[in-house]
Amino acid sequence: MPLIVQKYGGSSLATSDHIRRVAGTIAATKREGHQVVVVVSAMRGETDRLIALAAELNSDTPARELDALLATGEQASAALMAMALASLGLRARSYAGLQLPLRTDANHTRARIIDLPTGVLRRDLDQNIIPVVAGFQGVNGNGDITTLGRGGSDTTAVALAAALQADVCEIYTDVDGVYTADPNICPSARHLSKVTYEEMLEMSGLGAKVLQIRSVELAQKYRVPLLVKSSYGSDKCTWIVEEAESMESAVVSGITLDRGVAKLSVIHVPDRPGIAYQILAPLAEAQINVDMVIQNASIEGYTDFTFTLSKEDLPKARPLLDQVAEEIGAREIRADDSIAKVSAIGIGVKNHPGVAARMFKALADENINIQMISTSEIRISCIIESKYGELAVRVLHDAFDLQQR
Ligand code: ASP
Ligand code: MG
Numbered sequence: 001m002p003l004i005v006q007k008y009g010g011s012s013l014a015t016s017d018h019i020r021r022v023a024g025t026i027a028a029t030k031r032e033g034h035q036v037v038v039v040v041s042a043m044r045g046e047t048d049r050l051i052a053l054a055a056e057l058n059s060d061t062p063a064r065e066l067d068a069l070l071a072t073g074e075q076a077s078a079a080l081m082a083m084a085l086a087s088l089g090l091r092a093r094s095y096a097g098l099q100l101p102l103r104t105d106a107n108h109t110r111a112r113i114i115d116l117p118t119g120v121l122r123r124d125l126d127q128n129i130i131p132v133v134a135g136f137q138g139v140n141g142n143g144d145i146t147t148l149g150r151g152g153s154d155t156t157a158v159a160l161a162a163a164l165q166a167d168v169c170e171i172y173t174d175v176d177g178v179y180t181a182d183p184n185i186c187p188s189a190r191h192l193s194k195v196t197y198e199e200m201l202e203m204s205g206l207g208a209k210v211l212q213i214r215s216v217e218l219a220q221k222y223r224v225p226l227l228v229k230s231s232y233g234s235d236k237c238t239w240i241v242e243e244a245e246s247m248e249s250a251v252v253s254g255i256t257l258d259r260g261v262a263k264l265s266v267i268h269v270p271d272r273p274g275i276a277y278q279i280l281a282p283l284a285e286a287q288i289n290v291d292m293v294i295q296n297a298s299i300e301g302y303t304d305f306t307f308t309l310s311k312e313d314l315p316k317a318r319p320l321l322d323q324v325a326e327e328i329g330a331r332e333i334r335a336d337d338s339i340a341k342v343s344a345i346g347i348g349v350k351n352h353p354g355v356a357a358r359m360f361k362a363l364a365d366e367n368i369n370i371q372m373i374s375t376s377e378i379r380i381s382c383i384i385e386s387k388y389g390e391l392a393v394r395v396l397h398d399a400f401d402l403q404q405r
Contacts, residue, residue: 014044101117201216254344257342370384
């Protein structure tokens with residue numbers, strides 16, 4: 001019997017009516033002759049509500065307690081879903097992460113999964129019971145509750161699908177899949193019926209918020225076919241699969257916009273071996289990720305060193321860099337958080353020369369200045385002034401002929 005893991009996001013679980021409707025979908029899947037394992041997120045807004053509550057009591061919330069608190073959101077959803085299924089005459093049992101147990105490392109609020117035994121779930125499936133697993137959570141080596149980072153229920157679902165060797169992992173969300181651009185920004189954005197894991201990884205990492213990036217990494221690693229579907233009954237959906245299965249022939253499959261970036265420049269640094277290390281090491285120590293890095297050609301022994309990082313990390317990075325500037329004798333530090341990263345993504349970028357030129361020309365035609373450029377095998381990204389972000393998305397969407405046909 002085919003086994004399906006179905007994950008329902010918070011927007012599909014906003015009220016008891018929503019939960020009842022989802023229970024109906026699960027019942028229908030069972031009737032079609034599938035085995036089903038359900039993974040749920042917290043009800044809509046619940047995680048944010050709990051975070052705000054915690055902040056009212058402690059501005060520096062202890063991570064262990066935050067995880068203990070946040071995990072309750074998913075636990076409530078799981079119990080409620082099991083009740084709703086029972087009221088339809090189906091046998092169902094809810095599970096918190098620690099009941100499986102889904103084991104993670106010790107990193108509170110962004111734990112990684114180490115081990116996921118399936119004994120409990122197999123036993124239920126054999127007895128025709130639907131397991132309903134609380135997403136986003138696990139337990140560390142000390143027996144403490146951990147969480148997997150925002151959006152982590154996606155990762156729970158894919159990890160379960162991999163461990164159970166499910167035929168497919170269906171992610172039910174408030175959109176009906178992946179588009180060539182954010183339809184709120186670009187009205188002519190086109191729905192994509194298939195994208196590759198690689199493309200989705202770039203899209204998740206660059207501001208397309210459909211899936212937690214870690215879940216796509218896991219799906220790729222264990223070759224779990226992922227299906228993104230709307231919980232509001234649209235008949236469209238997007239498959240995330242291996243390259244060979246992808247039928248999209250476009251050079252570029254999508255344009256993304258990331259506003260969550262900031263730029264730091266160290267001006268007039270003596271150009272000598274070890275400078276990049278001296279500048280970036282304190283950031284790495286503070287767990288701050290650096291993305292694009294540019295060092296200018298040096299003039300008379302001096303150079304400028306610029307990099308981007310997440311906007312959230314800017315307040316933490318700035319003082320560290322001020323200190324470094326003093327140590328290495330740099331003239332000044334400049335911070336800029338009014339930037340955005342616009343990217344063109346597609347497996348065709350590998351084999352089609354000229355994609356970059358087309359992108360730069362399209363931006364130039366609109367007088368949008370490119371501040372930094374970076375490329376990967378399947379992506380070209382430009383840093384631009386943030387006020388031109390949406391315009392850039394639309395211009396590039398046209399330049400690569402992505403509009404609806
Ligand atoms: N409830 C958690 C969040 O809001 C996890 C999830 O929804 O996947 O981030
Ligand atoms: Mg989500």
